[in-house]
Amino acid sequence: xxxxDYVIDQIYKAxxxxxxxxxxxxxxxxxxxxxxxxxxxxxxxxxxxLEILKNNSNHPDANHNLGLLSVHTGKAREGLLFFExxxxxxxxxxxxxxxxxxxxxxxxxxxEARNILKQANAMGHKSKSFKKIEHALKAPEYSxxxxxxxxxxxxxxx
Numbered sequence: 001x002x003x004x005d006y007v008i009d010q011i012y013k014a015x016x017x018x019x020x021x022x023x024x025x026x027x028x029x030x031x032x033x034x035x036x037x038x039x040x041x042x043x044x045x046x047x048x049x050l051e052i053l054k055n056n057s058n059h060p061d062a063n064h065n066l067g068l069l070s071v072h073t074g075k076a077r078e079g080l081l082f083f084e085x086x087x088x089x090x091x092x093x094x095x096x097x098x099x100x101x102x103x104x105x106x107x108x109x110x111x112e113a114r115n116i117l118k119q120a121n122a123m124g125h126k127s128k129s130f131k132k133i134e135h136a137l138k139a140p141e142y143s144x145x146x147x148x149x150x151x152x153x154x155x156x157x158x
Contacts, residue, residue: 029048029051029052030048030052030059030061030062032048033045033048033049033052033062033065034065036048037065037068037069042069042072042073045065045069046066046069049062049065049066049069050066053066057085058085058088058089059089060085060086060087060089060090060093060096061086063082063083063085063086063089064082064083064086064093064095064096064099066079066082067079067080067081067082067083067086067099067100067103068099070082071099071103071106076103076106076107077107079103080100080103080104080107083096083099083100083103084100086099087100091123092123094120094125094127094129094130097116097120097123097125097130098129098130098133100116101113101116101117101120101130101133102133104116105133105136105137110137113133113137114137117130117133117134117137121134
């Protein structure tokens, strides 16, 4: 039995029927970071994401969002590490994989994108977004020495 299940069982046996949760500082930092990010206050957002990661380096949302912020501010290569950390912390979230794949493609790291796509597929990620990326990476006009054609980029990103 998990500790959490034991605790809840004991609380229930004591007669408690209602429980509420007040989230801690990590959740508040994340909410504040996302708000700053959306308001394009990138320095504040980065500071708040880093504060979360200082306390929990494996926080998947903070890693992913800091990766997005890195890409948005022209530091795509640095963003890769944050996307990889997010995936390692929670590989079930398709958005983390798509962000990593899109960034690899933008950096023309096509073979690495193919490898990551295989890993994502093996994890069960096969939605429309993954199919579009797979289609773009298999384009006949495409090779590791060429960029993906404008047609496929348009199809990939809408």
